[in-house]
Amino acid sequence: MSEIKNTSYTHENYSAHAGFVPLLTSKITALLSPQPSDKILDLGAGDLILTSKISKHCSQILALDASTDLLTAGRELFPTNDYPNMDTRLVDCRYLDKETDVVDGTWDKVFSNAALHWILRDPSTRKNVFTAVHGCLVPGGKFVAEMGGFGNIDEIHVALTAALVMKGVKVEQVQEANPWFFPSDIHMKSMLEESGFDVEMIELEARPTELSLEDEKGEGGVKAWMEMFGQRFLELVDEPEREAVVKLARNLLEGVSRREDGRWIAGYVRLRWVATKRA
Template sequence: MADSQPPKDRWSSQAYSASASFVPQLTKTLLRYLDPQPTDRVLDVGCGDGKFTENFLPSVGFVLGVDSSPSMIESAKKDYSGPKTEFRVVDCRYLEQETSIVNGTWDKVVSNAALHWILRDASTRISTLRAIHTALKPGGAFVFEMGGHGNVAEITAAILGVLVHHGVPIEKARESVPWFFPSESWMREALENLGFQVEKLEIEYRPTKATTGPDGGIEGWIRLMGAQMLETLPENERDGAVKEACDILETILTRHEDGSKWLGYVRLRGVARKS
C-alpha cells in the first residue's frame, strides 16, 4: 500500500564499498546484454550509489536511477548528477504507483544486484515485475542480474544457525532473511506470465573473493548485508553473533593456498523483451 512504512535505511556508500565493492565491477556480461545506445532512455532499478550506472552512463541518452535508500541516492547525486541523469528515492516494491516513471517511455530497464532485495516481499513481487513491463516501450528490454537460487547459501545457513543458537525461533529467523533468490524456472514463468518474451535467462555459479580492507571481509559483509537478520537479537548480542558466524564460516570459505575467503555467489541473469 502507498502508506506502508519505507524500508529502514541500513545502507551507506562507504560501508557498501568496504564490504561489497566487487558488485558493480563484476558486470561485464550484464553490460554486454544491456547493449547501451546513444538514444536509449534507461531506468535503473535499485541503482544504489550509482557505481554500476557509471559503467553505461556515457553511452546512453538519459538515465533515471531509483532506489529506496536516501543515503545511497544522495551519494549517486553527489557523484553523478548531470544533464543526462536523475536519481530519485523510490521504494521499488511499489514501483507501479510511480505513474511518472511507469509510463511506457523507457527503451531499457536495467537492474544489477538489487532485485533479490526488492522482490523479497512476496505480496509485491509480481506487481513490481509488472510495473517494469509497463514502464517499457513496446520492444523495450528488461536486463537484469540478481542473486539466484543457492546464492550465499553458506553465509545464510551460518547466520540462521547462530540466531537459533541465541534463542531466536527458527520461524522468526527465517522471516528475517532479507533476500529472495529465485530459480531460473520461477523467473521464466513469472516473466512470461506478465507478457515478456524471455530472450536470455541463465544461472552462473560465481565464487567471489571477499574484500580485505577495514570494515570489509566476511565480517563486514555480514554486518551490512545481514543487518536485518542481526536485528532479531538484542543489540548487546550482535557482535558476538557476528564473530560466531565468522568462526563457523572460516573453514568453509577460506582457501588453504593463500588464506583468501570466497563468497558462494550464484547469479541469475536475463534479458526479457516487451512484445
C-alpha cells in the same frame, strides 16, 4: 534496493566491503548493450557507479533507489554538470507502480543489477513490480537484469541461521527475517512470461566472489559483509548480542569460506536475463 534502515549500510561501508558489486558487471552490461538512442530506467541503482558508466552510452537514464545515502553519495561523485543525461529519484521499487509518470510506456530498456533480490523479497508486492516494469516499457522494450539466484550465499545464510538458533532464536523466526529472494531460472522465466514478457535468454551462474580483506583486528571480510547485508537477521537478538552472533557465524564459516591466504570467498550465484515486452 529496498530501504535498509541500517547504520552499517552507508556509502562508505558499501564501497569498502561491497565495492565488487558494480565492478563485476561485464556480462550484464553486454546484455544491456546501451545504444545512443536508448532511454533507460535503472532499478536499485545505489551509488550510481554503474549507472554513470551506462549514461555515457545512452540518450537518457533515470536511476531509482530507496537509499538516500547512496543516491546522495552518487550525485557527489557524478554531478549533473558532468552527467547531464543521468537523473535520480528516491523510490522504493517495491512500489514502482505508484510512480505513474515513470510507468508510462516510454522506456526502451529497464535495467537492474544486484537489487531485485531485495526488491522482490515481499511476495505481496512482487507481481506489482513485474507489472510496473512491463508498463514502463515501449512495445518490444527490454527488461535486462542480474540478481542473486537459487543457492546464492547459501553458506552465509546457513551460518547466520545456526548462530542465531544457538542464541535461542527459532528457525521459523530466522526464515521470516530473511531479506532476500533467490529464485531459480525456471521460476523467474515463469514469472516473466506470466507478466507479459518473452524471455530471450536466462541463466544461472555460480560466481565465487572475493570479499574485502580482514584486518588484524578481525574487521572486514565476511564479518563486515554480515553486518552490512545481514542486518535483518541480527535484529532478531538484542543489540549487545549481535556482535557475538556475527563472530559465531564467522567462526562457523572459516573452514569453508576462508582461503589459506586469509581471503574470504562468498558463494555467489547470479541469475541474469533478457526479456522483451510483447507487442
